[in-house]
Amino acid sequence: MREELMRAVTDMGFETPTPIQQKVIPQLLSNPSDIIGLAQTGTGKTAAFGLPLLHHTDVAQKHVQALVLSPTRELCMQIQEEFKKYGQHMRGLKTVAVYGGVPIGGQIRELKHGAQVVVATPGRLIDLLERKALSLEEVEYVVLDEADEMLNMGFREDIDFILKNTPARKYTWLFSATMSNEVRGIAKRFMNKWEEFSVAAANATNENIDHQYYVTNHHNRFETLRRLLDFAPGIYGIIFTRTKQDCQDIAEKLMRQGYHVSPLHGDMDQKMRSKVLERFKNRSLQAIVATDVAARGIDVNDITHVINYELPDDPEVYTHRSGRTARAGKSGICMSIVSPKEISSIRQIERIVKSRFHRSDIPDGAEVVRKRLFYYLEQIENAEPKSDFAHVYQQSIHERFDSMDKDELIRRLIWLQLKETIDAYNDAEDLNAGYEKQGSRSSAAASGRSSVRLFINLGVKDGLTPEKLVHFITESTDMESNVIDRVTVRDLSSFFNVPSSAAEFIQQVLPTKKFKGRKVRIEEAEQRDRNGGGGGGRPSGSKPYGGFKGKSDRPGSQKFNKRY
Known part of the structure; x- marks a missing residue:
């Protein structure tokens, strides 16, 4: 691999390649060919195709040499950001991301200044081709990232059109979580004899994920979600819904009730989606409520919980969701809220994930209060007030509470912190079903x-x-x-x-x-x-x-x- 890329990899702190990177990178560096890489979200696919792609890029040439297609705006932006890091020492390298939801004029101006690598969503790319703002005539490398998701989103005709307009294409690198008939059809139509590299079960067998499910009647699903959020006061997670409307409705209900959450789905404009992601990454939000497609653009390693508000229709999608937590060697929890009739679906997913799920009781009111009490006590214990704070206010604090004993002061402080929780869970009903x-x-x-x-x-x-x-x-x-x-x-x-x-x-x-x-x-x-x-x-x-x-x-x- 070229020296500039090696320096960037060192700067980024990469030490051990992931399984998909171990299999794919040597092949694409020394003997490029058409390949299919089967790997789930979070397994390091971007580096697996990105580093070889930049290795083969001629920075002296200003025309588009490589094209990467991705299903969503967020993923498109994420790939471009990673490419900038990989190519930080490659003088003359220019990558451009083009995607919908923002004015097209700025992207056209960027392309006119020349770019060797274009990362694009299918719809916006076709729009640019029709405007003659971009030519794919000299593209030699095409990467289809998250190919199964692009096909699920109805981009099959768009992909066909784009690939037919890359006459100089030498190599096609297709990455997907699953090898569906549609994905295989794309491979047969547009790829020569390909090699297949599979590590698709990586997330499914992640032993650091604790898979839990909670059984409740359907009408208690939202209240169960609230109960689980309250029982995990330090949560930093993603709540998955099936539809965009559910995503919006559930997020709005949670926000009205004081939870620091926000929706993330395809009907939101790009400015709003970027703002949500920024708030989530800087932890201004304790959780986001997202659809499966929108969540593809989230690249965060510290997610503690994934909550399935409803199980996905396709059990394979579960592995995408659960793989959002327990990254980079950390542990995580994947919770699923199910009705009694959906327990059979849990068994089916267990077989795919090859891991035993734990049926857990939905906590009662006393358990929630107790959990939040201990969380608050731990925060107090680990707090490190600034020294000047104590110096400035210590005399005032002592004068105010000098006549109050320590136990009474602690009792009042804890009551102020927990009174809303205590009131909310006074005589809380049992949400468990099936017992x-x-x-x-x-x-x-x-x-x-x-x-x-x-x-x-x-x-x-x-x-x-x-x-x-x-x-x-x-x-x-x-x-x-x-x-x-x-x-x-x-x-x-x-x-x-x-x-x-x-x-x-x-x-x-x-x-x-x-x-x-x-x-x-x-x-x-x-x-x-x-x-x-x-x-x-x-x-x-x-x-x-x-x-x-x-x-x-x-x-x-x-x-x-x-x-x-």
């Missing part, structure tokens, strides 16, 4: 929580029975049947009770569903009474239904032991 015993009463009744009676516009004439109604509700909301109590089915309508904490969630979800083609309408029974819609009481001759042992509206009525 109820056979024959127990419904969870709402057993825990003493208040319940809400709901009306639904389905009845016997719709082919409904108590069992079918409960099945419809549980399938539609991913809730457990034992949270549904006091079911009454009439000819044209039905009533049932659920914990008050679940009522709003059910009223949001069920109207989006249909039962045998009929649109569902649901509202609180008391509200319906006020509107003159009829009561929610049990009609003569009807029978109650409960998830385990249900009670009817009347004391002393018949109990049913059958579990549905």
Whole structure:
């Protein structure tokens, strides 16, 4: 490798190459060819292709010689920053990053000044090609980074177009976390006989990651997230969601409740996304709420926790998420919030990750308060006040608290720090699901929580029975049947009770569903009474239904032991 690059590597403190770097760099330096590198996020891919790419770059020539395609703006910027570090001693080297979300004019001006290496997102690159602001006619090296993610984002046609417009291309280096059929299709169309280097299981087998999962009913998912955040007061992490809308909604709810978090997703403009990343990297944020694609541009080694608000649809994506923590030899925790029905998905991911997951109880209120107390005490113990602070204010402090004994002062200081947590978790409900015993009463009744009676516009004439109604509700909301109590089915309508904490969630979800083609309408029974819609009481001759042992509206009525 050229001497300038060796100096840069030394300056950056690199000592031991990662597995993908050990396999790929010698090959690409001494005998470049088409290759496929299978490696997950955080395994050092950028250096694996970046150092050989710069080694083969002729700085005396000002035309574009190498092109790197990446799926997101953040990753594009990250690659360029790494290239600047690698090439810091290569006089005459110019790399330019082009990506959407910012004015194109500045990027055009940069390209006019000449660049040997261009790092680009597919959409912006095509825009520049159509404007004749960039030529790929003399490009010899093309790198497809995170190829599977680019294909997942719908860039297949863009990639085809770009590669067809690199007539002088000698080598194609494709890096991906998985070898899907789509990725293999790209290789077959545009690569010669390639060599394959695989270290895809590196993150999956990271023994420094503690994989945990917490089982709760679907409607308690957000409260469980809050509980986990409060139980980890020193958290510095990423909360993953499936969709951009979930990302925005969850982040906004957390921010309204005083958490130092921010969303990060593709609908945010580039200025805002860069600001969020900067705040996260300087630890102004305790966590970010992110989609999988947006998180690809996060390059931080000190992340303590990854929280899956929901499990990803593709179990392989789990390894991408969990690999965000426990980097650089450090330990980390990956938490997943799951419903009872998703436990089978945990088992599937366990087989892929080849690691045992630990089922953990969602902490109760007392545990949260105790954890935050010890965290606060540790902060006090390790605090190192500036010497001039004590000198300036010591006399005032002594005069103010001279008559107060030490124990009382400590008690008041700790109360000031913890009173909001103590108030919030006074009589906090049990959020764990799936531990109820056979024959127990419904969870709402057993825990003493208040319940809400709901009306639904389905009845016997719709082919409904108590069992079918409960099945419809549980399938539609991913809730457990034992949270549904006091079911009454009439000819044209039905009533049932659920914990008050679940009522709003059910009223949001069920109207989006249909039962045998009929649109569902649901509202609180008391509200319906006020509107003159009829009561929610049990009609003569009807029978109650409960998830385990249900009670009817009347004391002393018949109990049913059958579990549905």
